Amino acid sequence: MQRIDHPLPWGCPGTERRLSVFRFGVGPRKAYIQASLHADELPGMRVAVELKRRLRELHDQGRLTGVIELVPVANPIGLGQMFQATHQGRFELGSGKNFNRDFPDLAALIAPALQGQLAADGAVNVELIRRAMHAALEALPPAGSELQGLQRLLLKHACDADVVLDLHCDFDAAVHLYLLPQQWPQLRSLAARLAAGAALTVEDSGGNSFDECCVLPWLKLAQEFPSAQVPLACLAVTVELGGMADTGQQQAQASAESILAFLAEQGLIAGDWPPVPAPTCEATPFAGAEYVYAPHAGVVSFLQSIGAQVSVGDPLFEVIDPLDDRHTTVCAATDGVLYARERLRFAQPGLWLAKVAGRTPIRQGRLLSD
Template sequence: MQTQNHSLTSPTLGTQRYLTSFHYGPGGGQKVYIHSSVHAAELPGMLVSWALRRKLAALEATGKLRGEVVIVPVANPIGLNQYLFNHHIGRFESGSAQNFNRNFYDLFALVQPLIEERLSDDIDRNRTAIRAAMREALDAQRPATELESQRLALQRLSYDADVVLDLHCDKDATTYIYTNPEIWPEVEPLARYIEAKASLLTLNSIGNPFDEIHSFCWSGLRNRFGNRFPIPNGSISATLELRGQPDVSYEFAEHDAQAIIEYLTHRGVIAGTPAPQPVLEFSATPRAGSERIFAPVSGVVVFRSEVGRWVEAGQPIADIVDPITDTVVTVPCTVAGVLYARNLSRFATAGMEVARVAGAKAFRTGSLLGA
């Protein structure tokens, strides 16, 4: 194992932050990149990274790693230091109000003007050429802020990985996964091992979140040049939402870390026979079919449906109770699907998002990302 430190741009005199990456296994085979807690207040993935590192160290010691696995347990040291009145604020950068998981460098936009003359009829050579162009494009960037330098450092570590996993969690949720529909057949075994209750597919949700800037680049190049040159799925990338913010435990971390180990064994990154794949309880659905349910009024939220359960259209999801007027407003869903996430707050302001249901039919357009 090798440890590397990556300095970020110093935002003020006398301060310096850095990212730490841990590199297991030999180069030359498949490369896997995994990081956690880009939204710094989302901590389940950080503990999974810790458990995963211990497993990888044991596998490396016994010679079972056939490729390189890079782990960045703390992907957002900026957000880790953001507290207000003892409340951790890790989703948005306090200086710019930017979401930490938006606005990564658009690899497709950077590579597309450079790559045509380098492509050939050899798919493996094209993979190498595209990654070289990515490296050149990223090396040419000059970040002006600490946040930009953090994004760039993460992309320099991950752009050439065959598998990219971004470990997140929601507020109050079951385990679910986001990925590109073009690579779903290669991600589905991971969804099975992680026991995802919802698998949400979209090519481009708009906003350049971390996992999408990897797979979307290859999809975009294939759409642009695929009629003339073979373009592979050069990055199998996915976001794993590991339940809710309070779901930090050794038991969950062990389960999720082992699920990732089984997936990497399935892909041949780790020598051995993977465990049988569990049944995927619910089919993958389009992210554009996800219904966001909002509170029409303010009040105390009393949920009537649990996360991870199938709900029918019209089923009550929550009551909003006004203890002053004695009014109870019931909020239903309008689509059938899995209730995969709820707001952690049990007090609603008018217009607050209460929950989300993964419906089978796409109906949303534009940006599919929340705040």
């Protein structure tokens, strides 16, 4: 195992933050796994603890057939953001920016340098593109903030990976995935191994999130250079490992084993692994996800459990104003799976309370909420 520590720029005098990357194995293929980019989403960090332990074992057994890079703490900035005993890990307090938005657009950075360079050999093109990505990131002006420096470091380690897993969680949720529709056939087994309740497909959800900035350049470059062979050389997925409280040891160990078995399928680990279990969900468009809001303030009581199959008209939650006795039951407007619920139990203006994964697109434009 190799540990790589990167100091972040713009640390205050007397302080310094570091990004730590753990590299295991050697071989022609590479996987990159990071946890808790939203630093208060800790199930991924807990799974990373198990992954690091198991990867050491697999390395000692000589079973690693590729490179696996693991970043257990992908956001040291947000990890230290506490306000009145409450962790604030989703947004940088100084700028208000979401840590998982506005990563560099690699396709735009490297397309000019690739003019006349790509040809009919897809494998050669992949190497040229990955080298161009690294060169472009190195050539950027110095980072203007600690956050910008962090994002560039994460992308430098991930941009040459064949497989990218970004481990997150939702507030109170079933395991679910965000992925390209073209890559669902390859990711079915990961969803099944993790017993996912939903798999939401989208090409570009808006916001330049990390996983999309790893995989979308390959689609964009294939469109930019139609006469060249540009394969979809990065399999990238955001894995939402349930809810924020799902940090139990047994669950973390099971998730880690599921991820390792999937990496073995991708040619990165040798040996025998459990067969893929029966599917637990089918892919649905992210544009079909209903975000359900309350019509007024009040205390919230949920009426459906996480993972419940719901139909149009089924009650999802009730909202009760304790002063004027206003009482509203909010129902589903689409058929699908209730895959996430808000952790707070008092309705706030403009904040969703439940998410239902439906099969029919009902939204367009920017699909991500901040």
